[in-house]
Amino acid sequence: MNPIAKYQFPPTKNESVAFDRGFPLAVVSILFFVVVIIAGLVLSSQHSAGAASARLVYLAAQARAIESAATGHYQVPVQADLLDYIGTEVNQDAVITVVDENRDATIDYIVYRRSGRVTSYSPGNLEVTKDN
Structure with a gap:
């Protein structure tokens, strides 16, 4: 671009007004950072x-296990029991996989697989990995 002082008088010939090479680079850089920030927010919200959801499934499995133990015929809850x-x-x-190793109506942990992610949850421990 030409400096502003050059435009004090009307141009004598047809000059095209154009951007220098730095402007498109700046625009692309700003757009890149905006896309990175938005992608990070989306991934964070998915996590x-x-x-x-894994915490909800754990609480539902624990509630179903207590309910089952109260009837006297305890069985480890399965996915259909939690609907x-x-x-x-x-x-x-x-x-959804529910694990109660001791069969004492206290759920040890659950494994929740959905959308290519495997979430393992037990109280105080949350692990998220990609499904292979």
């Missing part, structure tokens, strides 16, 4: 949603 508590949205396209 948070998966963690919240009333977790709803269809959390259950949709998910594979």
Whole structure:
């Protein structure tokens, strides 16, 4: 671009006004950083949603286990047993595994697989990995 002092008088010939090479580079750099920030926010929200779903599934499994133990015929809850508590949205396209190693109606941990992520949750411990 030409300096502003050059335009004090009307141009004598047709000059095209153009940007120098730095302007497009600056625009592309700004757009790149905006895309990186938005992608980070989206990934963070997906991780948070998966963690919240895993916690919900754990609480539902624990409630179903206590309910089952109260009847005197305890069995480790399976995914179908949890539908009333977790709803269809959390259950949709998910594979849920409930582990109670001692069969004492206290759930040790759950494994929640959905959308290519494997979330393992036990109280105080949350692990998220990609599904292979």
